[in-house]
Amino acid sequence: HGGIEAVLLVGINSVALLFSPLPLAAPSLMFAAGVERLCTLVFHVCWSVMIMRAVRGKKPLWLALALLTHAALDTGAALASFAGVGVWYIELALAVCAAPAALFVINEFRKEKKQ
Numbered sequence: 001h002g003g004i005e006a007v008l009l010v011g012i013n014s015v016a017l018l019f020s021p022l023p024l025a026a027p028s029l030m031f032a033a034g035v036e037r038l039c040t041l042v043f044h045v046c047w048s049v050m051i052m053r054a055v056r057g058k059k060p061l062w063l064a065l066a067l068l069t070h071a072a073l074d075t076g077a078a079l080a081s082f083a084g085v086g087v088w089y090i091e092l093a094l095a096v097c098a099a100p101a102a103l104f105v106i107n108e109f110r111k112e113k114k115q
Contacts, residue, residue: 032087039098046101
């Protein structure tokens with residue numbers, strides 16, 4: 001889901017903008033969109049692992065955590081944007097949040113590998 005979303009939302013639009021005769025988007029904003037999509041991919045994998053834990057372990061708390069963190073992240077980014085927070089500050093916050101999500105996925109992968 002995250003990969004398709006990245007291609008459809010950012011990839012195709014970025015390629016179209018590259019070949020546009022008019023400068024419709026600054027290259028830095030196109031780069032920011034790529035950073036955002038990479039962070040989003042990390043989050044989607046993290047949430048998938050949380051849901052897998054919920055199903056395998058019959059622990060609905062993991063499902064609730066996945067839903068709540070997804071809603072909080074989306075809402076926080078949208079509110080920050082509406083409040084006029086700069087794109088790069090939002091991207092930095094996403095990257096800071098993506099780091100522990102990536103570590104969680106790596107840790108879960110290592111646990112799974114040991115079994």
